[in-house]
Amino acid sequence: MSDHDNTGQNADETRSLEINGVRIEATFAEAFDMKATRVIITALDEIWAEHAAMAMSGFGTSVIDCKLEIDIERRLSPKQTPDGRPGIALLAFGMSGGELEKQITRRAGQCVLTCPTTALFAGITDDVPRDKRIALGKTLRFFGDGNQISKVIDGKRFWRIPVMDGEFICQHDAPRTSGIGGGNFLLVARDIHAASRAARAAIGAIESMPDVITPFPGGVARSGSKIGSKYKSLIASTNDAFCPTLRGITDSQLGEGDNAVLEVVLDGLNFDAIADAMRAGIQAACTSCGEHGLVAVTAGNYGGKLGRHHFHLHEILS
Amino acid sequence: MTRWHLQYRADASGDAAEGTALHSIDASNIRRSWLAGKPAAEINELAICVDGRRVRLADWFELTIAESETDQVVVQGPLQNVHGLAAMHDRDEFQIIGSVGDFAACGMTGGTVCVQGDAGDFVAAPHGARRSGMSGGVIKIHGSVGNYAGHRMRRGTLLISGSTGTMLAASMVAGTICVGGETGEGLAVGMKRGSLILGNASAMVRHADQLDDEATGRFSSPTRFDPAFLSLYSDRLFAEITQTLERLPVFRTRGDRTVGGLGEVIFASTAEMALGE
Numbered sequence: 196m197s198d199h200d201n202t203g204q205n206a207d208e209t210r211s212l213e214i215n216g217v218r219i220e221a222t223f224a225e226a227f228d229m230k231a232t233r234v235i236i237t238a239l240d241e242i243w244a245e246h247a248a249m250a251m252s253g254f255g256t257s258v259i260d261c262k263l264e265i266d267i268e269r270r271l272s273p274k275q276t277p278d279g280r281p282g283i284a285l286l287a288f289g290m291s292g293g294e295l296e297k298q299i300t301r302r303a304g305q306c307v308l309t310c311p312t313t314a315l316f317a318g319i320t321d322d323v324p325r326d327k328r329i330a331l332g333k334t335l336r337f338f339g340d341g342n343q344i345s346k347v348i349d350g351k352r353f354w355r356i357p358v359m360d361g362e363f364i365c366q367h368d369a370p371r372t373s374g375i376g377g378g379n380f381l382l383v384a385r386d387i388h389a390a391s392r393a394a395r396a397a398i399g400a401i402e403s404m405p406d407v408i409t410p411f412p413g414g415v416a417r418s419g420s421k422i423g424s425k426y427k428s429l430i431a432s433t434n435d436a437f438c439p440t441l442r443g444i445t446d447s448q449l450g451e452g453d454n455a456v457l458e459v460v461l462d463g464l465n466f467d468a469i470a471d472a473m474r475a476g477i478q479a480a481c482t483s484c485g486e487h488g489l490v491a492v493t494a495g496n497y498g499g500k501l502g503r504h505h506f507h508l509h510e511i512l513s
Numbered sequence: 514m515t516r517w518h519l520q521y522r523a524d525a526s527g528d529a530a531e532g533t534a535l536h537s538i539d540a541s542n543i544r545r546s547w548l549a550g551k552p553a554a555e556i557n558e559l560a561i562c563v564d565g566r567r568v569r570l571a572d573w574f575e576l577t578i579a580e581s582e583t584d585q586v587v588v589q590g591p592l593q594n595v596h597g598l599a600a601m602h603d604r605d606e607f608q609i610i611g612s613v614g615d616f617a618a619c620g621m622t623g624g625t626v627c628v629q630g631d632a633g634d635f636v637a638a639p640h641g642a643r644r645s646g647m648s649g650g651v652i653k654i655h656g657s658v659g660n661y662a663g664h665r666m667r668r669g670t671l672l673i674s675g676s677t678g679t680m681l682a683a684s685m686v687a688g689t690i691c692v693g694g695e696t697g698e699g700l701a702v703g704m705k706r707g708s709l710i711l712g713n714a715s716a717m718v719r720h721a722d723q724l725d726d727e728a729t730g731r732f733s734s735p736t737r738f739d740p741a742f743l744s745l746y747s748d749r750l751f752a753e754i755t756q757t758l759e760r761l762p763v764f765r766t767r768g769d770r771t772v773g774g775l776g777e778v779i780f781a782s783t784a785e786m787a788l789g790e
Contacts, residue, residue, distance in 0.1 A: 277745060278741065278742075278744040278745055279744045280744075314741070342775070344706075344708070344777070345687075346689065346708070346742055346745070347649075347668065347669075347670075348670075348742075348745045348746055349746075349747060349748075353742065353745060355742055361738075361739045361741065362739075362741060362742065364741055364742050364745070
């Protein structure tokens with residue numbers, strides 16, 4: 196693997212690689228540093244936990260305009276949660292600690308506090324300094340209008356905020372850690388049906404993996420972007436090199452029969468988590484659709500200028 | 514880290530024949546923060562107070578020092594007349610093996626104090642002339658306690674597996690007290706905030722029934738309550754004390770209303786209590 200390799204090139208990329216007849220391009224995905232945290236939502240049952248998690252992770256696909264990339268990491272059994280109820284762990288990534296805190300606090304207040312029977316806990320146990328912690332109950336407690344109750348249990352502070360179904364229990368704050376955003380791979384297919392099947396196979400392999408999320412709808416983005424635009428107000432615009440309808444007009448990277456491309460974007464808590472997820476996703480996509488319309492797998496990068504984390508496809512899959 | 518083991522010298526006190534300590538010993542000077550880094554010789558010279566006289570620690574306790582993963586003070590013996598043990602305890606562990614006298618863990622600020630026996634009056638109360646009682650940490654008492662447990666307690670957790678004397682949680686400011694056995698009269702008098710969790714509330718209800726209208730006005734009407742936060746406690750003693758709350762309807766009352774207090778008393782309702790028997 197080549198974490199922090201700024202050349203963007205690798206010796207392994209001179210050879211060709213295929214998996215189940217799918218060409219793996221000799222390129223790399225370029226990812227960048229982010230700030231991250233994990234929160235755990237629990238509820239009386241899985242249904243309420245799911246509602247809260249879906250609300251909290253809504254409009255959290257890309258930092259470009261959502262300011263936060265957030266998604267469900269995994270479902271938790273009652274034995275895995277702090278209060279012994281069914282739960283869901285979410286991973287959230289922001290470009291700065293301040294923006295991450297702002298978004299998490301807002302979403303916790305509007306999406307979890309409001310959802311019946313839920314409770315909210317930190318999902319990272321690291322002992323970090325106070326200035327690297329994200330306020331949860333620390334801010335939300337004021338909703339209790341003076342009737343909130345603090346409890347310190349095993350060294351952790353929790354808030355009990357009176358609400359109409361009883362009490363909303365919320366941990367005081369959650370540690371913030373470093374993360375990596377922008378891991379990706381692109382599935383190039385004959386048609387959208389093959390691309391869709393391959394993408395779903397990839398996401399199916401990734402979704403159970405720890406420390407990583409795929410924040411776009413269904414884990415997949417069709418609107419891959421490049422940096423910049425002819426319009427000055429936009430910081431990103433359509434990745435024309437992979438738009439099949441723009442072949443012949445722009446400098447396309449698609450072949451004659453490449454008619455649909457879908458992108459899987461990954462954020463993770465560390466390099467290995469993203470690399471493992473990319474490997475699992477690509478292998479699943481190739482295995483399920485290699486002879487059914489999936490043509491190639493490639494990745495998005497900016498020549499090594501944007502991010503210091505480079506995921507070389509050939510290295511990951513060798 | 515260090516483990517200081519202090520064995521009470523029954524021979525020094527002349528108590529061996531009676532089998533119990535007759536002398537009143539103020540051991541509030543035995544503190545982890547003071548012991549840390551001191552050689553055995555210096556610790557042995559620590560002044561403690563016996564029947565109002567300053568004496569050497571070594572005359573009354575036999576000291577053994579060993580390496581440990583965490584700082585650990587262990588005091589062992591018939592300690593019913595040894596007062597102020599674990600006073601102002603600040604971090605790591607303070608173990609008391611045997612029943613202990615008054616003012617155990619008074620003014621404690623952190624760490625854990627574990628009493629393998631009963632404790633006297635004023636557990637977790639203010640130390641000396643201070644205003645506030647215990648302000649952090651956990652006290653586990655595997656027995657019963659005397660009067661004024663948790664007096665003016667400000668933070669922290671006090672777990673009592675047995676019963677309590679009178680005036681439990683009097684003038685409590687915050688924190689959590691959890692009692693497995695029966696409680697005496699004057700419960701939560703002047704309580705401002707904090708939580709009092711009772712595994713056995715029959716004595717409390719009996720006392721309340723005996724009081725006149727003015728006194729019963731100290732508590733709000735009990736209402737059904739889902740104590741979801743109890744599941745956050747992983748301590749085994751806490752689980753033992755609160756097991757009745759898992760299988761019976763739980764109620765909560767707020768008090769002491771005569772001082773505008775918003776403390777909470779959480780208890781389970783038994784069939785006898787519901788029938789007023």
